Amino acid sequence: MRKRLIVSAASALSLFLAVPASASDFQPGAAGVGDSYYPTYGNGGYNVSHYDIRLKYQPTTDELEGTTTILATATQDLSRFNLDFALNVAEVRVNGRLAAFTTSGEQELEITPARPIAKGSQATVVVRYKGVPSTMKKYGFTAWLRTPDGAVAAGEPESAWWWFPSNDHPSDKATFDVSVLVPDGNQVISNGILTGTSSQAGWTRYTWRENKPQATYLATLAVGKFDVTTDTTPGGLPVYNAYSKDLGDNADAARASVERTGELVDWLSGYFGDYPFSSVGGYVPNVQTGFALETQTRVFYSPRQFSRGANTSVVVHELAHQWYGDSVSLSRWSDIWLNEGFARYSQFLWSEHENEGTAQELADYVYASHPADDAFWTVKPGDPGADNQFSGAVYDRGAVAIQALRNTVGDEAFFRILKGWPTERRYGNATIPEFQAYAEKVSGKKLGDLFTTWLFTAAKPATGPVAPGAAAAASLAPGAGQTDGQLPAEPKSWKKIQETNSLHDAGH
């Protein structure tokens, strides 16, 4: 208390004397952005508008050298600020001047510029670095995945640390230029549009541009030997897909799935509105992992997703994220339902389209197949906790919650919400309460009880996602509707949908 009084007196004095801002008013930016699930992820005190990432990568040794230039605007008077990064830094410059730097924690790079940065001003931060990303373990793992002919950066919620320094949190999105030099004969895959390649003295440079805001975990990079297909969707969107040349038995099933990207993105546009980005596609590198990830415009698929044959369900899931997750991004990781609930629900819609089970049948099946004492119901999709962020319940119960919403507001309002939300919030960030408010505005219904029951209660809801018409019967005969022990027939699409549950098992 005494200390606080002294501070107040000091600031009152400086106000009274009308002293211009001095260096002592400048404070360090926070080491985290304030996310309750990942307190050290992201940083405080600035927002990034652009990353320019220039790399040189040698696949045989996994040696990576880089220079990343960051355009950042200070949101406070900054004496010092942090980036999140795992590799060894050789030099940092801020606005052209050499800056002091040190590391702390697992992935904090603390930068003290020669001159402090005034609130509202834009700074140019240049970081030079090198390292062997596969050897840099943070929290016991690396998101840099080695392949027989190169490497891939893909992981959620963290993958940027192993190839570029960043403000690593989805609340701070930016545009990206990624330019990578690799030995001739290798290729580089990244987000957006391939704007050029050039070759000199045995090395080839690939230059990619993502011109729409992108969260750092949605930036991806792959180096290796790929078969590339390019096309334009019936809707006019450029498609760029790539497949490792050594996918073996999974090669054809991967193509039979990912080559349908153009068709599926146009189909999803019917539900979600215009596709938000200027290119689309996917790539299948020869990694050992099993997951897929909605990396912006260029989805990452593990070959294992296609080990039982073609899998359009996972393609639909990852493409749905381009609206729900990539264009409209999380403000905080606890709202992961806004990504995974809707991506899973898009698989329900695809199942219905393919006559392999309606969304209602799938929702009824999920509800009935987990008895009330199943740990499944202890996970709250609206706030699952960091450890359960990608548990099956976030996806499955999350999608059933959306079917419950559909039955509550009716199809007409529901499909207006489904399309209107990513349109209204395009390229931004959002929270679950903001989504609820939007759904209430569109439907004219109060939805607090529904959201509490389906997203924020660690117990099985007393009644299932009851279809219109079935509600009356269920209320007349409680217990006679969907109860434990009366398992409806398994929808035909169910196994395929469940296979994608390893989607975000990033191996840690």
Ligand SMILES: [Zn+2]
């Ligand atoms: Zn997903």
